[in-house]
Amino acid sequence: MDYQALAELLFPNVTATVEEIEARYPARNLPEGAKVTRFAPSPTGFVHFGGMYQAVVDERLAHQSGGVFFLRIEDTDGQREIKGAVEALLRTLSDYGVAYDEGPRIDENGNLHEVGAYGPYKQSQRAELYHVFAKKLVAEGKAYPCFTTAEELEEIQETDKKAEIKNTDWHVAAEQKRAAMLAGRVFTMEEVRAHLAAGDPFVIRILANGDPDKKTKFTDQVKGSLEVPENDEDFVLLKSDGIPTYHFAHAVDDHLMKTTHVIRGEDWLPSLPKHIMLFNYLGFKMPKYLHTAQILKTDENGGKKKLSKRDMGAKMDDYREMGYVTEAVWEYLLTLLNSNFEEWHAQNPDKSCLDFPFNIKKMATSGCLFDFTKLNDVSKNVLSKMTADEIYTKFLDWAQQFDPAFAACLAADPDKAKAIFAIGRGGKKPRKDLTTWKDVKPYMSFFYTPYFSVDRTPLARFPEEDVTAVCTRFLESWDPADEMGAWFDKIKGIADALGYASDMKAYKADPTAFKGSVADVSMFLRVAVTGRENAPDLYTVMQILGDNETRARIQALMNV
RNA sequence: GGCCCGGUGGUCAAGCGGCUAAGACACCGCCCUUUCACGGCGGUAACACGGGUUCGAUUCCCGUCCGGGUCACCA
Numbered sequence: 001m002d003y004q005a006l007a008e009l010l011f012p013n014v015t016a017t018v019e020e021i022e023a024r025y026p027a028r029n030l031p032e033g034a035k036v037t038r039f040a041p042s043p044t045g046f047v048h049f050g051g052m053y054q055a056v057v058d059e060r061l062a063h064q065s066g067g068v069f070f071l072r073i074e075d076t077d078g079q080r081e082i083k084g085a086v087e088a089l090l091r092t093l094s095d096y097g098v099a100y101d102e103g104p105r106i107d108e109n110g111n112l113h114e115v116g117a118y119g120p121y122k123q124s125q126r127a128e129l130y131h132v133f134a135k136k137l138v139a140e141g142k143a144y145p146c147f148t149t150a151e152e153l154e155e156i157q158e159t160d161k162k163a164e165i166k167n168t169d170w171h172v173a174a175e176q177k178r179a180a181m182l183a184g185r186v187f188t189m190e191e192v193r194a195h196l197a198a199g200d201p202f203v204i205r206i207l208a209n210g211d212p213d214k215k216t217k218f219t220d221q222v223k224g225s226l227e228v229p230e231n232d233e234d235f236v237l238l239k240s241d242g243i244p245t246y247h248f249a250h251a252v253d254d255h256l257m258k259t260t261h262v263i264r265g266e267d268w269l270p271s272l273p274k275h276i277m278l279f280n281y282l283g284f285k286m287p288k289y290l291h292t293a294q295i296l297k298t299d300e301n302g303g304k305k306k307l308s309k310r311d312m313g314a315k316m317d318d319y320r321e322m323g324y325v326t327e328a329v330w331e332y333l334l335t336l337l338n339s340n341f342e343e344w345h346a347q348n349p350d351k352s353c354l355d356f357p358f359n360i361k362k363m364a365t366s367g368c369l370f371d372f373t374k375l376n377d378v379s380k381n382v383l384s385k386m387t388a389d390e391i392y393t394k395f396l397d398w399a400q401q402f403d404p405a406f407a408a409c410l411a412a413d414p415d416k417a418k419a420i421f422a423i424g425r426g427g428k429k430p431r432k433d434l435t436t437w438k439d440v441k442p443y444m445s446f447f448y449t450p451y452f453s454v455d456r457t458p459l460a461r462f463p464e465e466d467v468t469a470v471c472t473r474f475l476e477s478w479d480p481a482d483e484m485g486a487w488f489d490k491i492k493g494i495a496d497a498l499g500y501a502s503d504m505k506a507y508k509a510d511p512t513a514f515k516g517s518v519a520d521v522s523m524f525l526r527v528a529v530t531g532r533e534n535a536p537d538l539y540t541v542m543q544i545l546g547d548n549e550t551r552a553r554i555q556a557l558m559n560v
Numbered sequence: 561g562g563c564c565c566g567g568u569g570g571u572c573a574a575g576c577g578g579c580u581a582a583g584a585c586a587c588c589g590c591c592c593u594u595u596c597a598c599g600g601c602g603g604u605a606a607c608a609c610g611g612g613u614u615c616g617a618u619u620c621c622c623g624u625c626c627g628g629g630u631c632a633c634c635a
Contacts, residue, residue, distance in 0.1 A: 042635050077634050150633050174562080174631070203633050212563075229563065239633040246635050270564055270630040291565090294629075304628065335584085339573055342584060364573085366566045367628060374572065374585050384598085424597070431597045443597095458595095488594075495594095504594075522594040534596040 002189070007139035009192060010204070014131045021132050025118060025256040034067035036260045039093075039100065040253075042074045043085035046315040047092045049307055049370070050265055050295050056333055057263045057292065059098050060358040067260070071103030072253060073122045076243050086112065092316045096326050118257040123249050130244040133252050133282060134204050134237055142281045143237055145202045146184040147195045150240075153177055181205070181234050201240040208232050210277060218272065221261070221290045222363045231273035247274050255284040266291040266367075267306075290360065294367040295336070307370055321402070323436030325394060327353075328379035335378065338362040349385075376435045384430040388422035391434075395421075398437045406441055409448050419544050420444050423536045431536065446530045447544065454557065458523060458533040462516065469498055470524045471554045480547045484539045495521045528557035 028036060037058040041051055062069035071093075075081055090106055102116025114121050137143035185207065195202065210230025218226045237248040244252070254262060269291050279286045296304040297311055307314045312322065319329050330353055334341040339362050348355070383391065392414065399407035410417040421444075424431030433443050445451035459467050473494045482490070492502035495518040501507035507517040526538050529550060535541060542550045 040635090044635090074635065080634070146633095153632085201633090205633095223565070227564080233631090236633050241633080243633090245633070249635095265629095266565070267629055268635090272564085293566095296628075306629085335572075342572095343574095346584090368573090369571060371571050371585075377585055429598050433597055491594075517594080519594045526595065532596095536596070538594080 001141070003141040004139050006144075006189065006192065007135045009189070009196065010138055010145055011131055011135040014128075014135045016128065016132050018132055018136050021129060021256070025258070028068065028118075028258045030068065031066050033065055034260075035061045035065040036068045036070075036258050037062040037263060038070050038072050038254070038257065038259050039098075039263075040072045040074050041089060042077065043081055043089065045082040045085040045088055046309070046317055047089055048309065049314055049316065050292075052092075052096065052098075052316050052329075053295065053333055053337065054263045054265065054292055055093065055098050056330075056337060057290065057358075057363075059100070061261060061263070061360070062101075063099075064358060068101045069099075070116060070118070070257065071100045071121060072257070073104060073124075074246065074249065075122055075124045076239075076246065076249055078124075078241070078243070088317075095320075096316065096330060123253065124243070126249075126253065127242060129256065130238065130248060130252055131242070134244075134248070137206070137237070137281060138204065140281075141207065143204050143206050144185060144187075145192060145195075146181065146205045146234070146236075147187075147200050147202045148180055148184045149201065153180060178233075185234065203236045203240050204238040205234040205236055206274075206277065206281065208234050208277065210273065212273075216276075218276070220269075221288050221360050222293075223266070223269075223291055223365055226269075226272075228273050228276065231277040233274065235274055247271065247278060250275060251278040251282055251284060254287055255279075255282070259287050261290060262287045263290045263292060266294055290363070293364045295370050296367045297370050304367065304369065313370055313372070313375075320398070323398060323402075323438040324375070324379055325382060325437075328375070328382040331382060332375045332378045335374070336364065336368060339364070380432045380435045383434045384425075384432045386425075388418045388425055391421045391425075392418045395437055395440055399440070402437075403441065406445065406448075406451075409450065416447070416544060420447055423540050423544075433536070446532070446535070447541075449549075452531055452553075454527060454531040455533075456527065458527055462520065462524070466498060466500075466515065467524045468558050470494055470521050471528060471558050473497070474525060475551060475554055478550075480543070480550075487539050491521055491525070492518055524557075525554065528554045 030036070039051070039055040039058045041047065047055070059069050061067070071090075073086055073089075086104060087106060087110075090104065093100070102114075102118060103121040104112050104114050107113055120126055134143060138145075184205070208231050210232045212229040212232050214230045215227045216230065218228045220226050235247060236245050238244055250262075253259075272289070276286070278284075295307045297307050299305040309315060312318055316329075319326070331341075331345070334345075334353055334356065338356070338358055340359075341356060344356055345351075345353075386394070392410070396407055396411060399410070434440060441451070474491070477490045477494070478487075494500075495502040498521070499515045500521050501514040501517040504517060504519065507514055511517075522538060523533060526535055527533060529535075529538065529541060529545065545553070
């Protein structure tokens with residue numbers, strides 16, 4: 001077989017040589033130890049949590065080492081492509097502050113353009129490159145055309161399924177399919193010519209020479225030492241539309257674009273033998289690999305499953321909808337990424353997450369369950385550290401989309417809203433009432449008349465005349481100008497006058513000696529003013545509500 | 561089913577031949593507190609199992625079991 005002639009026959013339009021291509025992609029001029037990483041999502045319309053996990057590793061590794069982090073769009077599957085997906089993807093990365101150096105960008109007018117000297121950064125635009133290398137492999141007898149159609153291959157599998165052979169059907173299907181593919185290895189130039197003349201579609205397959213019973217050692221940067229079998233599968237390099245498969249594109253692109261570290265999910269581990277063979281055949285130096293742990297969830301049967309796009313939290317966009325702030329998701333991600341992050345963060349509370357010395361060695365080696373409870377805790381802490389201004393701005397941005405009516409309410413009086421957000425904020429022990437933006441409304445809506453209503457049930461266990469008496473006396477003595485101490489002294493005075501203990505210690509020592517305590521008296525007022533039993537500091541609430549509203553609410557409680 | 565990866569409390573996890581087996585979240589209790597939210601203190605709870613190797617195994621090796629991944633002209 002004249003492989004050179006076969007290559008010409010198959011790729012008559014490919015004139016560029018491998019050397020010419022290589023010359024277009026010179027070595028990157030980077031300092032020693034600088035890592036070149038890439039995030040290579042397929043444009044399916046959203047960024048998966050697992051993808052973000054990898055993107056963060058990419059970004060950290062590259063930028064911590066003075067290297068380059070680029071973005072490459074893997075749009076080799078035209079059928080799955082969704083329009084606007086790239087834009088959505090870029091927006092998500094930008095929302096989360098994952099900065100990349102090269103790849104597609106959106107300009108002020110919303111148009112896409114590329115930056116970087118190693119492009120194109122969309123695989124669909126790199127066809128020429130792949131074809132040159134495919135031609136080379138064919139010319140060297142390492143790849144061959146296969147005219148067996150996808151339908152024919154599928155048919156073989158279908159018959160197996162219909163036969164309902166259990167247990168062994170995988171084996172049988174695999175063997176038959178393999179036999180069919182292997183049959184394609186044997187052909188003559190004449191047959192190829194005839195197929196080509198007839199316009200038959202074909203794919204380019206690799207000619208695998210591996211023995212799966214032979215294992216070789218491979219070192220993965222996160223998994224450590226691995227045993228991988230040799231590849232014996234004639235997998236497809238170029239699909240019948242001339243577009244490469246992931247495997248081929250991975251080898252060609254990451255070689256040309258000078259990737260030093262490939263970060264991808266561990267679900268890629270099984271195809272590592274293919275990649276090893278490809279890099280070998282092509283004469284490329286292999287990059288280092290980091291196969292990251294999967295993020296799992298508990299399924300209805302108690303088992304673990306990969307987080308699928310239907311699960312809440314799988315799509316990065318979900319978090320905004322659920323009311324999480326990006327910083328919280330970032331921190332949670334970091335806690336999963338590096339087990340010592342939390343410790344570091346506790347010791348360096350004022351440092352940015354970007355200052356954290358991210359370390360590959362600290363990465364999890366096995367899959368972990370996505371834990372909303374933990375995310376919530378992280379989120380609660382993140383929100384508690386923000387200033388009232390920050391909270392106001394960010395919440396408003398969220399609420400304008402998800403609860404415009406309430407947003408308008410707050411925006412009508414920014415100072416009031418900020419004063420509310422400022423309650424118990426700052427200092428060493430800030431309040432932690434908010435986990436997500438969804439908590440804001442239940443927490444503080446009572447400040448706003450349209451959302452205010454009174455739940456009297458806490459009052460039921462006390463005589464109504466006591467409630468009325470407390471309210472009356474409070475209205476008589478209240479002076480909004482009072483300091484908190486004076487204010488509370490007045491309440492204690494009312495408690496004493498009505499037979500309620502003003503001294504909690506005395507009350508606890510003998511509760512039967514009193515009708516109740518100052519805590520109960522406060523509760524009457526709290527119910528009147530906030531409509532409920534639990535609320536932030538009552539003195540501050542009254543200050544924010546103001547003289548008129550406070551009095552009106554207390555008055556209203558008595559009038560019912 | 562073949563191949564690959566993994567198995568420390570409910571969850572995330574330290575550990576890397578000798579420890580009363582860290583810590584965080586969750587849960588429970590107590591304290592603080594005019595309620596709540598914080599904060600403080602304490603508690604329940606783990607090395608999957610069986611063989612080796614070793615003076616000694618959570619740590620190393622083998623097997624079993626269990627969990628996960630993967631087996632496309634998808635990535």
